[in-house]
Amino acid sequence: MRALFRRSLLSKLIVSYLAVITLTLIVMGIAAMLNAPDALDRHMSGMGGSQHMQSVSGDMMGDLRGNLLATLIEVLLIGGAIAAAVTLAVSVILSRRIVQPMRAIAAASQGVAAGHYRQRVPVTSSDELGDMAQAFNHMAERLQETERRRIELIGNVAHELRTPLASLKLQLEGVIDGILTSDASALLDMQRELSRLQRLVVDLEDLSKIEAGQAVLDLRLVQVGEVIQAAASRLRPQYDDKGVSLLVTLPVELPEVRADANRIMQVLMNVLGNALHYTPAGGTVHLRSWVEQQEVCVEVSDTGSGIGAEHLPHIFERFYRVDKSRTRVSGGSGIGLTISRQLVEAHGGRIWASSAGVGKGSTVTFVLPLANQRNGG
Numbered sequence: 001m002r003a004l005f006r007r008s009l010l011s012k013l014i015v016s017y018l019a020v021i022t023l024t025l026i027v028m029g030i031a032a033m034l035n036a037p038d039a040l041d042r043h044m045s046g047m048g049g050s051q052h053m054q055s056v057s058g059d060m061m062g063d064l065r066g067n068l069l070a071t072l073i074e075v076l077l078i079g080g081a082i083a084a085a086v087t088l089a090v091s092v093i094l095s096r097r098i099v100q101p102m103r104a105i106a107a108a109s110q111g112v113a114a115g116h117y118r119q120r121v122p123v124t125s126s127d128e129l130g131d132m133a134q135a136f137n138h139m140a141e142r143l144q145e146t147e148r149r150r151i152e153l154i155g156n157v158a159h160e161l162r163t164p165l166a167s168l169k170l171q172l173e174g175v176i177d178g179i180l181t182s183d184a185s186a187l188l189d190m191q192r193e194l195s196r197l198q199r200l201v202v203d204l205e206d207l208s209k210i211e212a213g214q215a216v217l218d219l220r221l222v223q224v225g226e227v228i229q230a231a232a233s234r235l236r237p238q239y240d241d242k243g244v245s246l247l248v249t250l251p252v253e254l255p256e257v258r259a260d261a262n263r264i265m266q267v268l269m270n271v272l273g274n275a276l277h278y279t280p281a282g283g284t285v286h287l288r289s290w291v292e293q294q295e296v297c298v299e300v301s302d303t304g305s306g307i308g309a310e311h312l313p314h315i316f317e318r319f320y321r322v323d324k325s326r327t328r329v330s331g332g333s334g335i336g337l338t339i340s341r342q343l344v345e346a347h348g349g350r351i352w353a354s355s356a357g358v359g360k361g362s363t364v365t366f367v368l369p370l371a372n373q374r375n376g377g
């Protein structure tokens, strides 16, 4: 019984209601008993003065007083018993209304803890209990979304690894069985697949660190212009090899931003690398930067394959590639822009893409707040 009382909020609430009514009745009883004799005497002495009561003897008055007191006690006892019964009934109903939502949340929490992320509880009131149910549902929704992304990520990674691994295995088996010669070109093919796998693993590692908030940014005052020039110089030989022109337009002076220069370089290499990748020979990539509304804007526009409007909102998602049928040899892993977005956002900036349509080139723009903005002015 004690254990039940200790563990059940319902019984605690009912007992507390009963304790309040019992206390009220006791106080009422004591007050009535203390006041009743004096009150009776006062009222009866008033009656004794009347003509009608003058014939009533002193004994009869005593009797009457005793009976009146007994009646009062009886009425108090019956009234008290009825009040206690009604209180008990009402307290059971009220307590259930309080306890039931809490039990539902407790049961649903256990479900979520066991991995049933679809669990929700009904929101039946707009008080604190309703707020609690709403907060629980919100938490369950977020957990469900995180779980969905986790499963999706595992599926994507497995999918990304399957093709290069299968291709490597086939080539190796061919060489072992003597069907393929282990000449330089076969070995080069294998090396290319391995490099791709290695890059994918490095990208995944990077992405998981950034998403887990473990990638520490080495924030310093940085001249964006210098980082842009350095990125362009690094990629220029590849642009020249492919026959794509790389134009750089910078203002004479660009203000400083508080940033991790290596990470900004990583974003630029990815965006410029994509522009080169998706622009055929003879095309042009234009890298520009300017200051607008307390932000440094960096824009990379190309005259390449362009991006269909239906794909634009998705290209920053993990593993999203516009051309899904593209062979692994010609394509990337589809997480470069995801990493870029995470990095730009970690700097307090934004990144987006636009395109006039397929075959009409694309533009990727990112903005970073000026150093004095991030410092709070």
Ligand code: ADP
Binding pocket: 270, 274, 275, 278, 302, 304, 305, 306, 307, 315, 316, 320, 321, 322, 323, 331, 332, 333, 334, 335, 336, 337, 338, 362
């Ligand atoms: P990937 O490594 O596959 O290039 P990204 O995350 O860098 O992955 O880009 C995602 C997708 O966005 C690419 O697969 C490509 O379809 C599209 N994309 C990115 N940049 C361009 C561009 N400059 N021109 C055309 N498509 C692009």
